[in-house]
Amino acid sequence: GENVEQHPSTLSVQEGDSAVIKCTYSDSASNYFPWYKQELGKRPQLIIDIRSNVGEKKDQRIAVTLNKTAKHFSLHITETQPEDSAVYFCAASTNFGNEKLTFGTGTRLTIIP
Amino acid sequence: KAGVTQTPRYLIKTRGQQVTLSCSPISGHRSVSWYQQTPGQGLQFLFEYFSETQRNKGNFPGRFSGRQFSNSRSEMNVSTLELGDSALYLCASSLFQDTQYFGPGTRLTVL
DSSP states (O other), rough: OOOOEEEOOEEEEEESSSSSEEEEEEEEEEEEEEEEEEOOTSSEEEEEEEEETSSSEEEETTTEETTTTEEEEEEESSSEEEEEEEGEEEEEBBBGTTOOEEOOEEEEEEEOO | OOOOEEEEEEEEEEEEOOEEEEEEETOOEEEEEEEEETTEEEEEEEEEEEEEEEEEEEEEOTTTEEETTTSSSSEEEOSSOOOGOOEEEEEEEEESSSSEEOOOOEEEEOO
16 A cells, blocks of 8 residues: 655754655555645644646745655745644545545644744 | 534543544535544544445454445444544545545544
8 A cells, every 4th residue: 555754753944944844655656645734733734735747836835846756745835934833744645636645644843933 | 615524522432432423524525534643653544435435444443434424424433442542533525536624623532
């Protein structure tokens, strides 16, 4: 089955700097890659997703890149703000999200004011 | 549209008991997935239902079961509870081949 590895497990950055979280997946059939943000005590919230027919997607300060050959994808957050502090999960799925999501182990991002 | 709702939000049970959790998807969503979240294992897929049929199942013992009703609401049941079943149980709903939206979860504590 699919296996998703996520690094780093914790990340601290100064406010205003950029943060990058990386994930690798094992199943070459995976074609849908969402990123979720989970604040303490709250539900995971989708922040951005990418499908395998696209190499990069951007939404304001958040971007995701996908390298199908290397089977890895990354989340980039620019101009970080204190409200970006949370746990971020990457996930992978086949059938464009119509199958189960396999999640990475999460990255706890702390923005230092 | 109202988001995904889950009831109850918190549950305390003792070992050996059984529990039923409920999930109401976003209106129009026919797919409901369940996940278990623990600090040690992260988010793990339990099962997924679409139009009252279980389409996918994760690697959990048979004590974990679920069902979906004709209105797309879903329930999951855990029988013979064990201490290790203490977790946040999340359900997520989606349209066909689309984003999964999570509910707030049910926090289950087994004593």
